[in-house]
Amino acid sequence: AGSVAGADLVGVVHADPVDPPGLPVIGFEEAIGCSDLVVECAGQPALRSYGPRVLRAGVDLLVVSTGALVDDELFTSLTEADGGKLSLSTGAIGGLDMVVAATGMGGLDRATLTTTKRAVSLIQPWMSEAEARRLTSAREPIELMRGSARTIASAFPKSANVAASLALAVGDWERVEAAVVADPNAELTSHVITAEGGAGSYRFEVRNHPSAETPTTSGVVPHAVLRAIRSLAGGTVFR
Ligand SMILES: NC(=O)C1=CN([C@@H]2O[C@H](COP(=O)(O)OP(=O)(O)OC[C@H]3O[C@@H](n4cnc5c(N)ncnc54)[C@H](O)[C@@H]3O)[C@@H](O)[C@H]2O)C=CC1
Ligand SMILES: O=C([O-])CC(=O)C(=O)O
Numbered sequence: 367a368g369s370v371a372g373a374d375l376v377g378v379v380h381a382d383p384v385d386p387p388g389l390p391v392i393g394f395e396e397a398i399g400c401s402d403l404v405v406e407c408a409g410q411p412a413l414r415s416y417g418p419r420v421l422r423a424g425v426d427l428l429v430v431s432t433g434a435l436v437d438d439e440l441f442t443s444l445t446e447a448d449g450g451k452l453s454l455s456t457g458a459i460g461g462l463d464m465v466v467a468a469t470g471m472g473g474l475d476r477a478t479l480t481t482t483k484r485a486v487s488l489i490q491p492w493m494s495e496a497e498a499r500r501l502t503s504a505r506e507p508i509e510l511m512r513g514s515a516r517t518i519a520s521a522f523p524k525s526a527n528v529a530a531s532l533a534l535a536v537g538d539w540e541r542v543e544a545a546v547v548a549d550p551n552a553e554l555t556s557h558v559i560t561a562e563g564g565a566g567s568y569r570f571e572v573r574n575h576p577s578a579e580t581p582t583t584s585g586v587v588p589h590a591v592l593r594a595i596r597s598l599a600g601g602t603v604f605r
Contacts, residue, residue, distance in 0.1 A: 368442060369376070370595050370599060370601070371596065372601055373414065373595050373596070373598075373599040373601065375390070377392030378390060379391075379392060379394050379408075393417060395421075397536075398425050401425060402415075402425065403425065404425055404426070405427075405428045405430070409431055409524065410434035411434075412422070412431070413434040414437065417440065417443075417444050418440070418443040418447055421450040422441070422447055422448045422513060424447065424450050425447040426450040426598065427442045427444070427450055427452050427546060428591065428595065428598065429444075430454055430455045430456075430591060432454050432457065432518035432519075433520065433523055433527040434523075434530075435516075435534060450526065451586065453598065454531065454592050455591050455594050456531065457511070457528060457531060457587050457590055458587050459570070460555050460572055461598065462535045465477065465532065466535050469535065469537055470567065470605050471563075474541065474561050474562065474563035474564065474565075476543075476563075477532060477536050477541060477559065477562075478545075479515070479518075479545070479558070479562075480545045480557070481555070482507065482556045483546070483549070483582070484550070484576065485550040485554075486501060488501060488504055488510060488525060488546065488582075489501050492521070495522050495575070505547060505552075506547045506550070507548065509544065509546075510546045512544070513539060514543065514544070515529040515532060515542035516583070517544075518545070520544055524583070525546070526544065527599060528545035528557055532544070553575075554576075555571045555575075555576050556571065556573045558571045558572075558576075
C-alpha cells in the first residue's frame with residue numbers, strides 16, 4: 367500500500383498458479399536486477415533455492431522462514447556470502463532483542479519455547495493418517511513434539527520458524543528446547559519463551575490471532591516484516 371516510508375514495492379515473485387491480483391508480478395531474475403532488498407516470505411524451500419543467489423547478486427535479504435537456517439550448509443552460505451546483507455524478521459514473536467542482549471552478557475544457560483496452535487493447523491505431510499486424525503478429533507491439548515530448536519523448526523516448517531529465531535538469538539541450536547502443542551480449542555496462537563542466564567531470567571508470552579488466509583501464520587507477521595523494512599530503509603525504529 368506504499369505505507370513504508372523510504373521503500374517502494376517493485377515486484378512480487380510468487381509460485382501460485384494464479385497471479386495475486388493488484389500486485390506487480392515479476393520473475394526472480396528481474397527481482398534481483400531491480401531491487402535493493404528481497405524479502406523472503408515464501409517458505410523454507412524457497413529460501414533454500416533463492417537466498418544465496420540474492421546475496422551473491424549484492425542484494426540485501428530479509429528472511430521470514432528462519433527455520434531453513436537449521437541447515438548448516440545454507441546457514442554458512444547465507445551468513446558468509448560476499449554481497450548483500452542478511453537480516454531476519456522477528457516474525458511472530460517478541461523479546462528477541464532482550465535475548466540477544468542477555469546472551470551478550472555471559473550467555474544464556476537455557477531457553478525454552480512452547481508454541482500452541484489450533485490442532486488442525488499443525489497437520490504435517492510426514493504424519494500418518496492416524497496421527498492426522500488424532501489432531502482433527504482432539505478434544506484436549508496434545509503435546510505433539512518436544513526437542514531441540516533444530517528438530518522442531520525442521521519438523522514444522524510452516525509453524526515453528528520461531529524456534530529457529532530463538533535459537534539464532536541465543537546462538538546455540540541445542541541450548542533451546544522447543545515444544546509444539548496442538549489445542550483443538552485455541553482461538554489464538556501462543557508462543558511462550560523463557561530464558562535464564564547471568565543477566566537474569568526472562569519470560570515472554572505472545573498470543574496472536576492467526577491469519578484468516580493462512581491459519582498456520584500469525585496475522586501480525588506481515589507487520590513485523592513491514593517494521594523491519596522500515597528500519598532497513600532508514601526510518602524510525604520505534605514505529
Ligand atoms: N519467522 C516467523 O515467525 C514466521 C515465519 N513464517 C514463514 O513464512 C512463510 C510464509 O508464510 P505465509 O505467507 O503464511 O504462507 P503462504 O503459504 O500463505 O504464502 C507463501 C507464498 O510463497 C509463495 N512461494 C512459495 N514457494 C515459492 C517459490 N519457490 N518462489 C516464489 N514464491 C514462492 C507462494 O506462491 C505463496 O504465495 C511460512 O512458510 C513460514 O516459513 C510464517 C510465520 C511466522
Ligand atoms: O506465525 C506463527 O505464529 C509462527 C509460525 O508460523 C512459524 O514460526 O513458522
